[in-house]
Amino acid sequence: MKTKEELKNRDTTPNKKTTYRNFPMVPRVIFGPGCFSQLGEILLPKRKNSDAPFIFLIDDFFENQEFASRIPLMFNDEIIFVSAEEEPKTEQVDTLVAHINEKFDEKPSGIIGIGGGTLLDLAKAVSILLNNKGLAKDYQGWDLVGRPSLYHVGIPTVSGTGAEVSRTTVLLGPEKKLGINSDYTTYDQVILDPDLTRTVPKDQWFYTGMDCFIHCVESLEGTYLNAFSKSYGEKALELCKEVFLDDLSESESRDKLMMASWHGGMSIAYSQVGIAHAMSYGLSYLLGTKHGIGNCLVFQHLGEFYPRGVELFKQMVQKHQIELPQGTCANLTQDDFDTLINVALGMEALWENALGPNWKTIMTPKRLQGLYEKI
Ligand code: ZN
Numbered sequence: 001m002k003t004k005e006e007l008k009n010r011d012t013t014p015n016k017k018t019t020y021r022n023f024p025m026v027p028r029v030i031f032g033p034g035c036f037s038q039l040g041e042i043l044l045p046k047r048k049n050s051d052a053p054f055i056f057l058i059d060d061f062f063e064n065q066e067f068a069s070r071i072p073l074m075f076n077d078e079i080i081f082v083s084a085e086e087e088p089k090t091e092q093v094d095t096l097v098a099h100i101n102e103k104f105d106e107k108p109s110g111i112i113g114i115g116g117g118t119l120l121d122l123a124k125a126v127s128i129l130l131n132n133k134g135l136a137k138d139y140q141g142w143d144l145v146g147r148p149s150l151y152h153v154g155i156p157t158v159s160g161t162g163a164e165v166s167r168t169t170v171l172l173g174p175e176k177k178l179g180i181n182s183d184y185t186t187y188d189q190v191i192l193d194p195d196l197t198r199t200v201p202k203d204q205w206f207y208t209g210m211d212c213f214i215h216c217v218e219s220l221e222g223t224y225l226n227a228f229s230k231s232y233g234e235k236a237l238e239l240c241k242e243v244f245l246d247d248l249s250e251s252e253s254r255d256k257l258m259m260a261s262w263h264g265g266m267s268i269a270y271s272q273v274g275i276a277h278a279m280s281y282g283l284s285y286l287l288g289t290k291h292g293i294g295n296c297l298v299f300q301h302l303g304e305f306y307p308r309g310v311e312l313f314k315q316m317v318q319k320h321q322i323e324l325p326q327g328t329c330a331n332l333t334q335d336d337f338d339t340l341i342n343v344a345l346g347m348e349a350l351w352e353n354a355l356g357p358n359w360k361t362i363m364t365p366k367r368l369q370g371l372y373e374k375i
Contacts, residue, residue: 023269026154026165028189031258033251036155036193040072043110046151050075051106057096057123059084059115059157067196076104084118087284087291090136090173093125100130110151110188116208117161117291120154124169124185127152136180137173145182154187157196159257160208160292162215162265164190170291177285177343192262194254206244206322207292209257210313213240214295215264217309218274222353225271233267236260244316274354275305275363278347279371282340287328297328301374305354329375340372341365 030038043054053076060081062068071079080096100108107130113123125136127149132139139145154164163169167186168179179185197205216237219229239260243253280294289297300317303310317324332340345351345368351359 021270024167024183024186026187026190029192030190031192033195033255034193036070036191036196039112039153039155039191040074042189042191043072043112043153046109047074048109049106051104052109053077053104053106054110054112055080055100055108055126056112056114057082057119057126059119061199062114062157065199067199078103082115082119082122084115086118086288087172087177088118088122088125088170090125090140090171093122093129093136093171096122096126097129097136100126108150110153112153112155114155114157116156116158116204117163117211120156120161120163121169121171123152123154124149124163124187125171125180128169128180128182128184136171137175139180139182140171140173140176140178142181143183145180145184147184149184151188153189153191155191155193155196156258156261158200158204158208159194159197159254159261160210160212160264162212162261162268164192165262165265166269172285176346177281192258194251194258197254197258202320203322204292206316206320207290207296209240209244209260210296210299210316211292212236212257212261212264213244213313213316214276214299214309215268215273216240216260217306218276218354219264219267219271221306221309222271222274223356224353229267229269229271232263233271236263236267239263241312245312245319272349272353274350275302278344278350278354279340279368281347282342282344282372283328283375285343286332286336286339289328293325296324297375298371300324301371329372332372337369337372341368344368 056071056079058079058081060083063081111123111127113120128145129136130150131147132145156164168181169185170179216233219233239256243257276295276299279298283289283294299313355362
């Protein structure tokens with residue numbers, strides 16, 4: 001991790017000039033139920049020649065499903081189905097890149113990621129590594145990518161992670177779970193078709209949606225908050241409340257959650273997440289817990305830090321009759337707890353955002369272990 005100055009939007013140290021981050025946004029986006037059918041015409045002008053394929057990285061949930069037949073394949077385009085059972089890994093990125101480089105003489109025209117956060121993150125990383133030498137782990141960190149990535153398109157089929165708008169791709173590496181955070185990570189094109197989220201299993205819908213809800217709470221309650229983040233965070237929070245606490249029609253609910261994810265992602269782009277994310281990273285690193293569910297496991301116990309948010313969260317859990325797993329940390333050794341604590345406390349910017357500059361005096365390792373023990 002870089003220092004807090006590099007992670008914060010502005011550095012307010014006295015006698016130092018204030019600098020603001022200049023961050024990229026997705027330049028092209030299409031939204032609407034059924035808009036996926038326009039993918040072929042969107043890709044056509046981006047085809048370099050008939051030997052330069054588009055590579056579609058698709059969640060293997062869709063293998064042998066009718067959806068796969070709607071992929072607009074031409075020439076030597078390839079579909080690669082990828083399991084999203086586990087959090088994306090740097091090794092997985094390297095294997096995909098090696099496969100593509102070996103199989104095709106010509107560099108692909110682009111990479112299309114179709115799925116939830118895992119697939120969206122993998123596709124971003126693959127597009128970076130196809131244009132930059134070395135291994136994925138070499139680029140985990142801030143602004144380490146030297147050359148623009150290959151043209152890449154993100155198509156979410158689950159709403160909530162905000163991976164479709166973010167300038168990072170979070171990967172589990174050999175030594176750390178950390179994003180490739182760069183100006184070249186952001187998608188060139190995003191396709192927001194709420195109909196693609198029709199088939200999401202209910203638990204996954206809920207956990208991924210809660211990722212968005214938690215982005216909003218952590219951004220809005222954070223010390224890094226500014227008018228930019230607030231405007232997006234408030235809108236996303238309002239949409240989450242409608243989706244998870246009101247009785248919307250299914251199609252309205254899909255549309256709104258997709259836009260909540262987008263706005264929630266925009267909100268954290270210019271601020272930071274907080275305690276639930278820091279702790280969830282620990283769970284993911286040690287136990288492989290998936291991001292959305294990990295956030296929920298942690299967030300339920302954070303009432304002293306996010307009272308209103310946790311109250312709403314519990315109402316949502318109840319309304320949708322979600323059974324959160326219990327005893328996740330029940331059989332851990334002290335060594336395991338130490339790993340959890342080290343990974344979590346390593347996310348300095350998240351803690352500073354949540355608790356302010358004196359966070360180390362507030363969140364001691366002992367207090368943090370107490371929180372993990374409840375999970
Ligand atoms: Zn998240």
